[in-house]
Amino acid sequence: MKPKSIAVVGAAETTQMGKIPDVSVIGLHADAALNALKDAGLKPSDIDGVATAGISPVELAHYMGITPTYADGTSVGGCSFMLHVRHAAAAINEGLCKTVLITHGESGRSRIGGGRFGGSPASLSGQFEAPYGPAGPPTMFTVPVMRYLKARGYTVEDLATVSVIQREWAALNPRASFKDPITVDDVLNSPMIAWPFRMLMCCLVTDGGGAIILTSAERAKDFPQKPVYILGTGESVETPMVSQMEDFTSSKAFRVSGKKAFDEAGITHADVDHLMIYDAFAHLPLYGLEDLGFCKPGEAAGFVRERNTAIGGKLPVNTNGGGLSYMHSGMYGMYAMQESIRQMRGIAPAQVKDAKISISHGVGGMFAASGTVIWTNEA
Amino acid sequence: MDRVLPQPTPETRHFWEGCKVGELRLQRCTDCQHSYFPPRAFCPKCGSRDVAVYTASGKGFLYSYVINHRPRPDMGKEPHSIAVVELSEGPRMMTNIVGCPQTPEALQLDMPVEVTFESFSDDISLPFFQPAKG
Numbered sequence: 001m002k003p004k005s006i007a008v009v010g011a012a013e014t015t016q017m018g019k020i021p022d023v024s025v026i027g028l029h030a031d032a033a034l035n036a037l038k039d040a041g042l043k044p045s046d047i048d049g050v051a052t053a054g055i056s057p058v059e060l061a062h063y064m065g066i067t068p069t070y071a072d073g074t075s076v077g078g079c080s081f082m083l084h085v086r087h088a089a090a091a092i093n094e095g096l097c098k099t100v101l102i103t104h105g106e107s108g109r110s111r112i113g114g115g116r117f118g119g120s121p122a123s124l125s126g127q128f129e130a131p132y133g134p135a136g137p138p139t140m141f142t143v144p145v146m147r148y149l150k151a152r153g154y155t156v157e158d159l160a161t162v163s164v165i166q167r168e169w170a171a172l173n174p175r176a177s178f179k180d181p182i183t184v185d186d187v188l189n190s191p192m193i194a195w196p197f198r199m200l201m202c203c204l205v206t207d208g209g210g211a212i213i214l215t216s217a218e219r220a221k222d223f224p225q226k227p228v229y230i231l232g233t234g235e236s237v238e239t240p241m242v243s244q245m246e247d248f249t250s251s252k253a254f255r256v257s258g259k260k261a262f263d264e265a266g267i268t269h270a271d272v273d274h275l276m277i278y279d280a281f282a283h284l285p286l287y288g289l290e291d292l293g294f295c296k297p298g299e300a301a302g303f304v305r306e307r308n309t310a311i312g313g314k315l316p317v318n319t320n321g322g323g324l325s326y327m328h329s330g331m332y333g334m335y336a337m338q339e340s341i342r343q344m345r346g347i348a349p350a351q352v353k354d355a356k357i358s359i360s361h362g363v364g365g366m367f368a369a370s371g372t373v374i375w376t377n378e379a
Numbered sequence: 380m381d382r383v384l385p386q387p388t389p390e391t392r393h394f395w396e397g398c399k400v401g402e403l404r405l406q407r408c409t410d411c412q413h414s415y416f417p418p419r420a421f422c423p424k425c426g427s428r429d430v431a432v433y434t435a436s437g438k439g440f441l442y443s444y445v446i447n448h449r450p451r452p453d454m455g456k457e458p459h460s461i462a463v464v465e466l467s468e469g470p471r472m473m474t475n476i477v478g479c480p481q482t483p484e485a486l487q488l489d490m491p492v493e494v495t496f497e498s499f500s501d502d503i504s505l506p507f508f509q510p511a512k513g
Contacts, residue, residue: 126385131505
């Protein structure tokens with residue numbers, strides 16, 4: 001896409017965050033959508049494009065009273081919303097529609113009106129992974145990590161350090177689920193989930209949602225909020241089976257998506273002021289730092305340990321507290337983008353001073369898919 | 380609770396039939412010689428439909444794993460490994476490592492392992508791996 005041709009004119013999360021036992025999945029989509037519409041000064045009838053995952057874009061359009069000329073139901077896991085942004089930008093530039101609403105809502109904790117996790121026993125994953133006892137992401141997404149630690153010379157303390165630093169960021173965020181400080185020892189003494197993963201290396205399970213409204217940069221000038229422009233985007237997919245990922249120490253989808261976004265944006269790593277890396281588990285920021293090219297393989301753990309990603313560091317990462325401490329409803333990618341947008345608007349609780357370029361990097365499934373969006377507040 | 384079992388499809392039937400008779404069957408491309416897993420009717424490397432089933436050595440090494448401390452209801456009550464082995468022929472597959480303590484000390488990356496089969500129904504035997512003997 002052409003850099004800065006598309007802008008965010010509305011962005012919001014659900015009114016509440018955490019435990020929301022009185023709202024269903026589609027109700028969370030709608031609450032976030034109404035908040036984003038208010039943020040943009042728009043009504044549902046002003047929207048002519050819809051995109052969502054988890055529910056179908058048909059359900060979203062009908063529930064909201066929208067008659068779209070563009071609908072995207074790309075559903076590749078938690079980074080689906082990054083792909084929705086990318087596709088919407090292309091659609092608007094191509095004239096398929098003018099104003100796109102992207103929503104996410106998930107009752108991860110309360111399980112009100114949602115679907116079930118798991119595939120058919122005749123799928124490849126159902127035949128060649130499920131019989132061995134994986135019980136959801138904590139025992140799937142973690143499978144490559146022992147090999148990664150050995151290949152890189154990293155330790156379980158390195159994983160724990162990621163959790164500790166993100167908790168420091170969460171302490172600055174009034175909406176974060178967990179704000180109390182933790183130490184590496186706290187992480188290593190928390191309950192064992194699936195060796196080498198302790199509970200505090202795993203994300204939260206909460207309820208919530210978010211929505212984003214995109215339009216052309218030209219139209220964005222007439223909206224109430226300061227526009228946040230899309231500078232570059234990327235996406236890729238690799239495998240539905242974590243056991244079949246090509247390289248257990250590096251995500252091919254991360255590398256392809258990240259490079260595409262950097263190439264499109266025409267920036268270097270030194271230009272980046274703020275970074276969100278989808279952190280369903282503590283190893284993901286380490287993979288992300290390496291696969292996006294911010295660190296050489298083997299240097300990410302030291303980079304984090306030396307507090308480069310922490311408060312006051314040269315590359316603030318996951319400044320909302322991340323999936324580990326802020327919130328994680330199941331498909332976290334929307335929240336990573338909401339924080340990038342807040343940072344670009346200059347309204348984040350842990351605002352990075354003078355930040356001009358932010359990246360939201362997402363993962364879908366267990367290293368199955370990836371989406372990257374690079375944002376800027378400079379026209 | 381009964382073990383969660385696979386449901387074979389026409390493209391994977393040969394693999395599960397092999398497990399029933401104690402053979403770990405892989406496929407190899409007749410054109411480019413690439414060995415691959417999981418089963419499918421064509422080579423994922425070159426796209427050729429000219430592929431053949433063969434019986435693998437059943438030997439490999441422990442590539443990566445977790446030890447699940449919150450077993451699924453069908454997996455019993457004790458912590459157990461969910462592992463990936465790299466086979467001597469090249470492909471990797473998920474499995475459980477059996478025949479040794481389910482501890483980080485006993486489960487050393489790169490240790491040699493060999494296949495062993497356990498029958499769960501008339502149709503399905505699952506391939507597990509155990510530390511290689513000698």
